[in-house]
Amino acid sequence: MRKPLVQLLLYLLAPVALAACVLLGPHGFAWPDTTTPIGQALLYLRLHRVAAGFVVGAGLACSGAVLQALLRNPLADPYVLGVSGGGALGAALAIFFGWNMLHALALPAGAFAVALATLLLVYRLASRGGVVSVYGLILSGVVISSMLGSLLMLLVVFAGDRLPPIVFWMLGNLQVSDTSLLLSCGSGVGVAFGIVWLLSRELNALTLGRDMAHHLGVRTEFVVGLALTAATLAAASTVALCGLIGFVGLIVPHAMRHVVGADHRRLLPAAAVAGGVFLVLCDTCARLVVAPVELPVGVITALFGGPFFLVLLRRRKPTALEAA
Amino acid sequence: MTTPSSGPAVSFLHALCARIFSPSCPSVCFLRFVSVLLVTAALTLASGCPRPAPTAAASTIPRIVSLAPNLTEIVCAIGAADCLVGRTEVCNHPSNLVARVPVVGGFGRPWLEPLLEQKPTLVLSVDLEDKSLDATFDRLGIVHRQIACRQLREIPAAIRTVGQLAGRGAVANDLARAIESDLRRAAAEQPPLNRRPRVFIEIWGDPLMTAGRHAFVSELVTLAGGRNLGDELPGDFAIVSPEWVLQRNPDVILCLYPGVDHSARKAVLARLGWQSLHAAQQGRVQDEFYLDPILRPGPRVLEGVKQIRQAIEKNDTPKKSGHEER
Known part of the structure; x- marks a missing residue:
């Protein structure tokens, strides 16, 4: 009885929290004066920011939950398969060669393309005779990430006056001004969420191990490939939208597994909503705590999320993922 | 690195060897060989020993390395560009004067080896990224001066300090006075x-x-x-x-x-x-x-x-x- 109640509370409180974040400004709660153009702009800015925060938080949390189940590794996060390294290199290349000056979408497109190419490479390296091993995926992901990191450092060395945009991009920023970018990345996250939610039962079986899932009638290769692609689509969309934001994809799935259980039919929507709300709340803190100065949102996610996660760990019961 | 004295030293050794190893008895030849070895070792040690770098006091014309673009501009503005032997990669003004000066690092971030190659006697910086370099400069006998030049009011004082260090005190003082007077005039004109x-x-x-x-x-x-x-x-x-x-x-x-x-x-x-x-x-x-x-x-x-x-x-x-x- 407790778990459905907590779940219900989560879904009821989420819209309230999001609305509060839209209304919260440096001078407290206030509806911007929408009769003036500046007031309208203020409202649009906050709506864009809250929407971007929700999309990114939901995408990262959902992607993290799926990867932790597929890789059967509690430390897995959306960036484990090299998505962050690929995305960062793609964005840095776009800045380095000046493509971002030609078109506003060149930078996110570059980040997204290299992130997806990285996944394909990692997947190819991890497959032996058509079978993809979990350890192979993690190891090739880590190795490719390191190599991409080195290439990024090489670009940084030669970046010269293009260094600031590369560094700022890597810090992550939720102030997305381009509505079309927000919609396209939001669609990517939405499609990815739909796919993994439809695979919830198969993911439940896969947390017991691939052999057990196979004996339960799951087409493991197909499900693993599809779920990995969807998780990477979600992560790459978030990277393209607002750069690299850590911690959300790691802690929110764990916290939600503790709150609503390990059944992915309940876990995935709860993680998506909680991840979205968590990131929006963190971002609101980041823009208000020393307003008008803005803090990098990653600092707040780590500061708030870390201790919260440790408290949950101290009070935890073994989950299906850990028992397996 | 080849020292300026290594060419004549090598020719001298060749001549010495030809003289010493002229036909003679084996024991004399051996003694001569040992003595040549000793002399060679002494010469090598003498040429390879790290010599203390000349200090600013030892020479009248300082060899200045600037680790900040604004200090480079000050050095050139007081007519001491001929003393400048090293600059950062962002020092770009005055272009005709700094173009010939070798780059020895980034802003506040010297590359030690290229810097030492210029045998500087005075290193000027606004701030050093690696504070421990201060001790390194001390050990090498190079004078390092950190010049406060981040605020408007610090500019005339920085010009005077650089002028004194570069031996161009009078020119620096004139420039500093002119800037102070212009700044006062600009401040008085404010609405x-x-x-x-x-x-x-x-x-x-x-x-x-x-x-x-x-x-x-x-x-x-x-x-x-x-x-x-x-x-x-x-x-x-x-x-x-x-x-x-x-x-x-x-x-x-x-x-x-x-x-x-x-x-x-x-x-x-x-x-x-x-x-x-x-x-x-x-x-x-x-x-x-x-x-x-x-x-x-x-x-x-x-x-x-x-x-x-x-x-x-x-x-x-x-x-x-x-x-x-x-």
Whole structure:
């Protein structure tokens, strides 16, 4: 009885929290004066920011939950398969060669393309005779990430006056001004969420191990490939939208597994909503705590999320993922 | 590295060997061989031993390495460019004088080996990234002077200090006095506070970064007759929320970052709601600047003030608004 109640509370409180974040400004709660153009702009800015925060938080949390189940590794996060390294290199290349000056979408497109190419490479390296091993995926992901990191450092060395945009991009920023970018990345996250939610039962079986899932009638290769692609689509969309934001994809799935259980039919929507709300709340803190100065949102996610996660760990019961 | 004395030393050794190993008995030959070995070892040690670098006091003309572009400008402005033996990769002015000077590091970040190759006697910096380098310079007998030159009021004092160190005290004093007098005149010409336009200094567009009250450029805006919105922020630079700029509604926006073909101004005007700002409506979003004199506290400070004043005064005086009265 407790778990459905907590779940219900989560879904009821989420819209309230999001609305509060839209209304919260440096001078407290206030509806911007929408009769003036500046007031309208203020409202649009906050709506864009809250929407971007929700999309990114939901995408990262959902992607993290799926990867932790597929890789059967509690430390897995959306960036484990090299998505962050690929995305960062793609964005840095776009800045380095000046493509971002030609078109506003060149930078996110570059980040997204290299992130997806990285996944394909990692997947190819991890497959032996058509079978993809979990350890192979993690190891090739880590190795490719390191190599991409080195290439990024090489670009940084030669970046010269293009260094600031590369560094700022890597810090992550939720102030997305381009509505079309927000919609396209939001669609990517939405499609990815739909796919993994439809695979919830198969993911439940896969947390017991691939052999057990196979004996339960799951087409493991197909499900693993599809779920990995969807998780990477979600992560790459978030990277393209607002750069690299850590911690959300790691802690929110764990916290939600503790709150609503390990059944992915309940876990995935709860993680998506909680991840979205968590990131929006963190971002609101980041823009208000020393307003008008803005803090990098990653600092707040780590500061708030870390201790919260440790408290949950101290009070935890073994989950299906850990028992397996 | 080949020392200047190694060529004659080698010829001398060749001649000596030919003389010593002329036909003789084996024991004499052996003794001569040992003595040659000893002499060779002594010569090698003597040429290879690290010699203490000459100190500033030992030579009348210092060999100066500048680790900051504003200090390089000061050295050249006081006529001591001939003493400059090393500079950073960002030192670019005066181009005709610094072009011949070897690059020995980045801003406050020397590359030790190329720096030592120039055998400097005096290293000037505004700040060193690696503070432990101070001890290294001491050990090598190189004089290192950290010159405070980040604020407007520090520029004349920095010029005088560099002048004394470079042996150009009189020229430096004249230059410092001229700059002090120009700065005083510029300060006296300022309009009263409530009639000054409110200026948003955009240091970077994405994320939005502005200059705080301790930034050099903020002092220049004040001196040019404006009021920096960022003066309410502590420190030099800060990433700020676009909401804050919209709420403050500046009269002038200065985009102080490189752009191509007004790309910075176009990007500002394309932002949601920014077309409604006073600055945008009065056509006072400016992005065409020669940035070095504005961002670099040095002898060209008045040039920076002039550019900002022209940008602020462009398109006449702003319409009187509630914001200006505050």
